[in-house]
Amino acid sequence: MDKITEKLWDDNEEAFIKLLQIPSTYDKETVSDRMPFGRKVFDALTYMKDVLNKNGFDVKEYGNMAISADFGDGPDGERIDIVSHLDVVEPGDGWTYPPFAAVKKDGRIIGRGTQDMKSGAWLTFLAVKHLRDSGLISKRKLRLVYGSDEERTMDDMKAYVKEAGLPAFAFTPDGTFPITVGEKGAVMFVIRGDIGKDITLEAGIQVNVIPPHAHAFIKGADFDTLERACREAETDAELIREDGGITVKTRGTAAHASRPEEGHSALTDLLHILAVYTCDSLFKRLYTFFSDPYGRNGGFGFDIPPMGKLTVSLGTLEIKDGKLLGKVDCRYPMGVTAEELYEIIKGYFYDLGVTVPYVDRPSLADSESPFVKALALAYRDVTGKEAQMKITGGVSYSKVFGNSVNFGPVLEGDPFVAHEKDEYLITDSMKTALRIYIESIRRLSEITDV
DSSP states (O other): OHHHHHHHHHHHHHHHHHHHTSOOOOOGGGOOSSSTTOHHHHHHHHHHHHHHHHTTOOEEEETTTEEEEEESOSOGGGOEEEEEEOOOOOOOSOOSSOTTSOEEETTEEESTTIIIIIHHHHHHHHHHHHHHHTTOOOSSOEEEEEESOTTTTOHHHHHHHHHHOOOSEEEEOOEESSEEEEEOEEEEEEEEEEOOOSEEEEEOSSTTBOOSEEEEEEETOOHHHHHHHHHHTTOOOEEEEETTEEEEEEEOBOOBTTOGGGOBOHHHHHHHHHHHHHOOHHHHHHHHHHHSTTSTTTTOOOEETTTEEOEEEEEEEEEETTEEEEEEEEEEOTTSOHHHHHHHHHHHTTTSEEEEEEEEOOEEOOTTSHHHHHHHHHHHHHHSSOOOEEEESOOOTHHHHSSEEEEOEEOTTSOOOTTSTTOEEEHHHHHHHHHHHHHHHHHHHTOOOO
């Protein structure tokens, strides 16, 4: 099997590199009926469609939002879906190499989307292709599904499910091995209001990323006083004298909002400085609420088994012409509801408007199902390790499908750097992941007693 996966990867690596080089971020300026999420994401979906067609798969389209390709026969309601997304988050700043160059170096491929999640999308395609080409007769229908707006709305997969119906089981290769059977709930709060401050502020990349940079222009600021505020806040910042005021810049470390321990928010650092400098109640409350990523300072400190701690991050904030607009990412365990959290944050920011444009409830799959057991056995056979069942704060397509798990492609022990600068995959690890997917899909194809 090692030689088979080596060849399978090597023969198809160049085509995979081309997929990575498509900057498939949401592009508002080119949104149309033909391209619901913009040209860049549409280009990636079109590329994957062409790859599938060239490899002998019949491709079905779903409103220019998603595509699918089937292998094997059987009733639609008994099929197994393998679901991936081709969109990626904005790359942000600070990359060693251009984020969409897909540079190969020291056994790695560096680029946005390498882990999240074009590698998983590609590996599962290769696994199904290999099994088909090897003459496997699947005892149920297996379906590769590719969407294009997972990082924002998941409207792509909702449209797919509305037309195709739910499968008997699904997995998405959109995280880390072994098996994620549960995901915390996800809710986005938007806070906005007229604050009348002589401050302009901009921070963050997008709501589900810990802000790696933030800056504010304070009109008429005193340099020495602002410098003292930085010291009092124990925060490093760059102060730049400008005409009519001072710009304050802070730097942090980007990470996925569901894993705040892996990053550091430049925005909360900046809010701390502003709170000290202005003595303003709103800045103090913004800093206090969001300085603890587990919500304990603002009444969000829920830690409920089996899902554990709530996380909260002010992902983006803009203040312009006296108006404030912020977007908050929150991942919450079973045992508390988005409605309860809304009442808490609305009361805390009583002088701002709070809305809830997005909610996904917590999800938990049956770890004893024959489908999950098949994945666990395949994982053990390839790696020699028992497959531990995990619960995370991530949000994947599993939430749309319900009876679904998250399965790879990042191996245990390898760094998980999705959404970070210099995101990369380890080529040898991907070859191991490919072996896992081949064995897993083979086992899934043989399940008949469900």
